[in-house]
Amino acid sequence: MNKKLLAVAIAASAFGTQAVAVELYNNDGSTFSMGGHVSVNVNGSEAEDASVGTNSPRINFGATQDLGNGFTAEAKGEWDLNLLENSDESFTTRLGYIGVTHAEYGSTYVGTQWAPFYDVAGVTDLPIAFANDFLYTGDDFAKTGQTRADNMVSYRNGMDFGNAGALNVGIGWQGTADSKTATGITEYSDRVQFALSYAIMGANLGYAYSTGDVKGxxxxxxxxxxxxxxxxxxxxxxxxxxxxxxxxxxxxxxTREESDSYELIAAYALANSLNLSVNYETVEITEKVANTKSTDREELALQAEHHFTSKFVGYTGYQFDLKSEDGYTSDDKWVIGARYYL
Known part of the structure; x- marks a missing residue:
């Protein structure tokens, strides 16, 4: 696998982080960099008055070391930032891993990281304001490895077929974990996942599967x-x-439930760095015991992002709540804000 293909194989990390890192040190095969972003906005909805908010601000530090014979070691830590309130929890962990990469043998990472599953699922999780809520439902998405994955060992590699495209493969394993809530403890047994994608002529097709037992x-x-x-x-x-x-x-x-979740996005970036997008998301839940089907959410968002510079981005969006079941009150949302990449 060549270096270009390796970059494709792990490109999903950019989906979630939209990282812009500044290299602070580079000497004798070692590098050290800092990145992340700060976002603030004004937002509101039909159900709530306007308020000041934020959009997943973070800071990260990364380091690499040339190990020789084509191997490179990598370490990264990333933390959420609490920008708006005084709190004892100013930093919470988003990422923390150590990995080894090789142009031919692929890449292996251990720790809290973006999962191979997200290599496939993250292709619509790109606008700053509104996108892919179903991947982050509840507090345990990192324990099931749909996006960021806690306690994971992963491996990625791929094959380049030239004009015939590129095949990328990823696998991941997570250890056991518990989730404590006010009503009790949910126990997650170890989980496994794999991801497969094929890229050709600007198009990419992917499939991923994640499984593991849960005790509720x-x-x-x-x-x-x-x-x-x-x-x-x-x-x-x-x-x-x-x-x-x-x-x-x-x-x-x-819970004996099934859910079908869909996300579609169409975006067009103009030459003046204005990126316009529309995305649609819906989640339908089937309760097996009652044999009933309901719409958990259905939303359509119009969004715009403008890069004033490579580091400073303005964004705005309006999300229409399309759910229309009997007795449901819609809750359209809007946001306008700015993001600065560190």
Missing amino acids: LGGASGALDYHVFSAAYGSYGNGLYLAGVYQLSEDKYV
């Missing part, structure tokens, strides 16, 4: 499975970009 309240337990399919064309922020994601979630015992 009352001792009920069973497999919690995720299947995700994606397709994308182009590069977000560079002309036309089209992408879609479908995720099937199957809780085979604990």
Whole structure:
């Protein structure tokens, strides 16, 4: 696998981090860099008055070391920043891993990291304001490895077929973990996942699968499975970009629910660095016991992002709540803000 293909294989890390790092040190095969971003906005909705908010501000530090014979060691730590309130928890962990990469043998990472599953699922998770909420549902998404994954060992590699395209493969394993809530403890057994994608002529097709047992309240337990399919064309922020994601979630015992989640995005970046996008998301839940089907959410967002410089971005968006079930009150949302990349 050549270095260009390796970059493609792990490109999903850019989906979630949109990283812009500044190299602070580079000498004798060692580098050290700092990155992240700060975002502030004014936002509101039909249900709530306008307020000052933020959008996942973070800071990270990364280091690499040339090990010789084509191997490179890498370490990274990233933390959420609490910008708006005085708090004892000013920093919370987003990423923390050590890895080794090789142009031919692939890359291996250990720690809290972006999962191979997200290599496939993250192709629509790109606008700053509104995108891919279903991947981050609840507090345990990092324990199931849909986006960032806690306690994971991962491996990625790929094959370059020249004009015939490139095949990328990723696998991941997570150890056991518990999640404590006010109502009890949810126990996650070790989980495994794999991801497969094929890129050719600006298009990318992908599939990923994640599985592992979960033990919930009352001792009920069973497999919690995720299947995700994606397709994308182009590069977000560079002309036309089209992408879609479908995720099937199957809780085979604990809650005995299935959910079908969809996200579609169409974006076009103008030559003046104005990027316009529209995205649609819906989640439908089927309760197996009651044999009922309902819409958990259905939303359409119009968004705009403008790069005033490479580090300073203004953004705005309006999200229409399209859910229309009996007794439901819609809650349209809006936001206008700015992001500065460190």
